[in-house]
Amino acid sequence: MTSQNGPWRITFDTNPDxxxxxxxxxxxxxxxCRKEKNDERPRLMDFDIxxxxxxxxxxxxxxxxxxxxxxxxxxxxxxxxxxxxCKQYGLKLNLTTxxxxxxxxxxxxxxxxxxxxxxxxxxxxGATAHTQESIMRGSSWPKRIADLHxxxxxxxxxxxxxxxxxxxTLQCTFMEDNVEELPDLIRIAIGLGIDRxxxxxxxxxxxxxxxxxxxxxxxxxxxxNRVVEQCRNAAGKEIILENFxxxxxxxxxxxxxxxVCPFLGKEAWVNHWGRFDPCCAPDEERALLxxxxxxxxxxxxxxxxxxxxYAELVKDYKSHPVCQKCNMRRLTSLSGGSA
Numbered sequence: 317m318t319s320q321n322g323p324w325r326i327t328f329d330t331n332p333d334x335x336x337x338x339x340x341x342x343x344x345x346x347x348x349c350r351k352e353k354n355d356e357r358p359r360l361m362d363f364d365i366x367x368x369x370x371x372x373x374x375x376x377x378x379x380x381x382x383x384x385x386x387x388x389x390x391x392x393x394x395x396x397x398x399x400x401x402c403k404q405y406g407l408k409l410n411l412t413t414x415x416x417x418x419x420x421x422x423x424x425x426x427x428x429x430x431x432x433x434x435x436x437x438x439x440x441x442g443a444t445a446h447t448q449e450s451i452m453r454g455s456s457w458p459k460r461i462a463d464l465h466x467x468x469x470x471x472x473x474x475x476x477x478x479x480x481x482x483x484x485t486l487q488c489t490f491m492e493d494n495v496e497e498l499p500d501l502i503r504i505a506i507g508l509g510i511d512r513x514x515x516x517x518x519x520x521x522x523x524x525x526x527x528x529x530x531x532x533x534x535x536x537x538x539x540x541n542r543v544v545e546q547c548r549n550a551a552g553k554e555i556i557l558e559n560f561x562x563x564x565x566x567x568x569x570x571x572x573x574x575x576v577c578p579f580l581g582k583e584a585w586v587n588h589w590g591r592f593d594p595c596c597a598p599d600e601e602r603a604l605l606x607x608x609x610x611x612x613x614x615x616x617x618x619x620x621x622x623x624x625x626y627a628e629l630v631k632d633y634k635s636h637p638v639c640q641k642c643n644m645r646r647l648t649s650l651s652g653g654s655a
Contacts, residue, residue, distance in 0.1 A: 322376030323584040330361045332386035337414050338453040348522035359588040363394045372616045380408040408434035422463035426470030433482040440486040443500035488515040491528040499550040506554050514558035517643045537563045575645040581630040592620045601638050
C-alpha cells in the first residue's frame with residue numbers, strides 16, 4: 317500500500333461500558349449479558365488515542381470518524397472535544413445513538429452535531445410503542461418521537477444556513493420480534509422526514525436470543541424475504557433502504573461467496589485500550605480473525621494497516637469461517653462503504 321492509502325473511516329470504541337438503555341440484543345448492556353470483567357477499570361478510551369490516530373491517518377485519506385457503537389457515544393466524557401477534532405482536521409462525524417440525547421437534549425445536540433455530521437443513525441426497533449420499548453429497554457416511545465421531530469427541524473435549519481445537510485437514518489436490528497412491523501416502521505420514517513432506514517440481522521450473543529435470528533431456518537428466511545418485498549413496496553422512491561436484501565433459502569448458514577465485506581481494506585476499528593480491530597464483529601469473533609496489535613506502538617496504526625497479517629486477512633477473508641457467516645457481508649452492488 318502507498319503512504320496515502322489508509323482507512324477512509326475509523327471507529328473508536330470510546331465508552332463501551334456507558335449506556336442508559338438495556339436493549340435486549342446488545343452485546344454489552346442486555347439483561348442477558350453475563351460477561352465478567354477482568355478488572356474494575358471502566359472501559360473508557362484515553363482521548364490521546366483519538367488525537368494521535370486522527371493526526372496520523374488524516375494524511376492517509378481519513379475522511380470520517382465514528383465514536384462508540386458499543387455504548388452510547390453521547391455519554392463519552394470528552395465527546396465535545398471529538399467534535400472540535402473533526403473541525404480541526406476537516407473530518408465528518410458519523411454517529412449512531414440510541415436517540416435519548418443524554419446530557420444536552422435533542423435540540424442542543426442537533427445544533428452541535430448537524431454542522432459537522434455526515435449521517436446520524438438513531439436506533440429504532442419497532443413501529444409500535446410496545447415493540448420499541450420491549451426491545452430497547454428503558455426507552456420511551458412518545459419522548460423519542462417528539463425528540464426526532466425536534467432534531468430534524470434543527471437539522472433542516474442548519475442545512476439551510478450552512479449547506480451541510482446531515483442525513484438522518486433510523487437503524488434497526490432485524491429480528492423475530494420486529495420483523496412484521498418493518499413495513500410500518502418505514503412508513504413512520506417517511507412521515508417523520510427520515511432520509512434512510514438501515515438495518516442488519518441480529519448478532520446472537522445469548523442463548524435467549526437464538527430464536528430471534530431470522531436466518532436460523534429455511535422457514536424464517538422465507539418469511540424474511542417476504543417482508544423485504546413489503547418493505548420495498550412501502551418505501552417506494554420516498555426513502556432509502558439499506559440492507560433490506562433477500563437471503564438464500566437453502567438450509568446452510570453461509571452467505572454466497574460473491575457477497576463481499578464492505579470494511580476490510582477500507583475502514584478500521586480501535587478498541588477502548590487502543591487495540592486495532594479489523595471490523596465490527598463481536599469481540600469473540602474478532603479474536604478469531606487474528607490479533608493485529610495496538611496503535612499505541614511506536615509505528616502507530618500505519619504499521620498494522622500496512623502489515624502482512626492484515627494484508628493476508630484482506631486477501632483471504634472469504635475462506636475464513638467467521639467471515640463466511642458474517643451478518644455484514646453484502647451483495648457487491650451494496651458494498652460501497654455506506655454507514
